[in-house]
Amino acid sequence: MKKFFTLIIILAMFVILIPWLHPVQAEQTGKEQPINSVVFKIGVPYYVVNGQTPGVKMDVSPFIQNDRTFVPVRFLGNALGVSNDNITWDDGSQTATIKGTW
Numbered sequence: 001m002k003k004f005f006t007l008i009i010i011l012a013m014f015v016i017l018i019p020w021l022h023p024v025q026a027e028q029t030g031k032e033q034p035i036n037s038v039v040f041k042i043g044v045p046y047y048v049v050n051g052q053t054p055g056v057k058m059d060v061s062p063f064i065q066n067d068r069t070f071v072p073v074r075f076l077g078n079a080l081g082v083s084n085d086n087i088t089w090d091d092g093s094q095t096a097t098i099k100g101t102w
Helices: 002-017 073-079
Strands: 038-040 046-049 063-065 068-070 087-090 095-098
Antiparallel strands (some): 087 095
């Protein structure tokens, strides 16, 4: 029994002391807070990040067509922390591109 408790204490110390097991804190990323959730609702013209209300207003709502869910790419990118400078639309090829460092 004593060996079992010793093993548990050693494992606990191991987990506490290894920095790569801990999530990145907001202060380390330069962002206000880490993004834990982004919620888009069908037919609702705003999205919510980390449960913060009121949500962010969009000019179009997500929708479902032919069993596919469509979400505005620019707003999805913004919700994930990508600036508008790194989100482009090519009208000729009908292609949205999100550039980021992840």
